[in-house]
Amino acid sequence: MTDLAVTVWGIGSTRTFRVHWTAAELGVRCDVRPIRSRTGETRTEAYGRVNPKRKIPTLQHGDFVLSESGAIMAYLTRVSPVPPGFFVPQGALAQARLDEWMSFASMELDAHALYLLRRHRYLPEIYGEAPEACESAVEYFSVQIGAVADRVPAGDGYLLGDFSIADVLMTTIVDCAIDYHIDLPARLVAYRDFTARRPAYEAACRVNYPERLDNGETA
Ligand SMILES: N[C@@H](CCC(=O)N[C@@H](CS)C(=O)NCC(=O)O)C(=O)O
The missing domain is CATH 1.20.1050.10 (Glutathione S-transferase Yfyf (Class Pi); Chain A, domain 2)
Structure with a gap:
């Protein structure tokens, strides 16, 4: 586990899975908010304030909020130490x-x-x-x-x-x-x-x- 702790909104879809898998690879601690698509949980006023696109996954890291599974995965590899054998581009x-x-x-x-x-x-x-x-x-x-x-x-x-x-x-x-x-x-x-x-x-x-x-x- 690293010291990095983030909040991840969303479970149940292929796209949320990408974020949970990357976090697990890196040992990032996640406070998971287990909302799912088409349950109404992405439609609440509270979630609209987190992510106006009303899509999952969404990442919160302190005050920084990020959507898009690809962008979230890349962000995690930049803010977390990566284990040996994990590719991060050099050059x-x-x-x-x-x-x-x-x-x-x-x-x-x-x-x-x-x-x-x-x-x-x-x-x-x-x-x-x-x-x-x-x-x-x-x-x-x-x-x-x-x-x-x-x-x-x-x-x-x-x-x-x-x-x-x-x-x-x-x-x-x-x-x-x-x-x-x-x-x-x-x-x-x-x-x-x-x-x-x-x-x-x-x-x-x-x-x-x-x-x-x-x-x-x-x-
Ligand atoms: N390009 C986005 C797509 C995210 C997306 O489409 N998420 C779907 C679930 S797979 C969603 O949030 N749907 C909202 C809803 O149906 O309530 C990503 O890769 O994160």
Whole structure:
């Protein structure tokens, strides 16, 4: 554990999981406010004052408030000491490579494809049905992930050599694609199985998905 103590709002989603996993890797102490999406808990006046976007996750560190799972993960690696073997970029090229993975995974895989499916396949009562857009999103996801598949280690390593927040992001994206029944190259599944064996992954499951453990599932 480090001396760093933060408040993290949100559990139950892939995006909140990223923050809990990163915090567990770094040994950051979190005061978790276990609000969930679509329960009304992001709609309260009190939460609107914390994050006017009314999304989770949100981080509070003293008076500093930060939203966006990618930004929160990066912030934690900058304000906390990192354990040996945890990649933090030194120099422009290493930073650029990390940024490339973060941007690609957030935009091409998460926002353009998975979140579209989330809204229009799994929450049509809120966002409307859009079967053609969903079909196209699956196709888009498959093409994009196929384009990087040979740069993803096949179950024996991490994207940037040492483990990094890019692995947190990519693993949560593969987890989500599996939940959504999207066919994936075998090496992506092997990669995910390898990264998910980290103890911090399991620790974050306990925080983010307490109901799974209540149901007797293992992380
Ligand atoms: N780009 C944001 C997306 C956050 C997001 O969409 N969160 C969803 C849960 S996955 C949410 O807060 N929904 C609010 C609600 O439905 O009440 C991030 O990565 O943090």
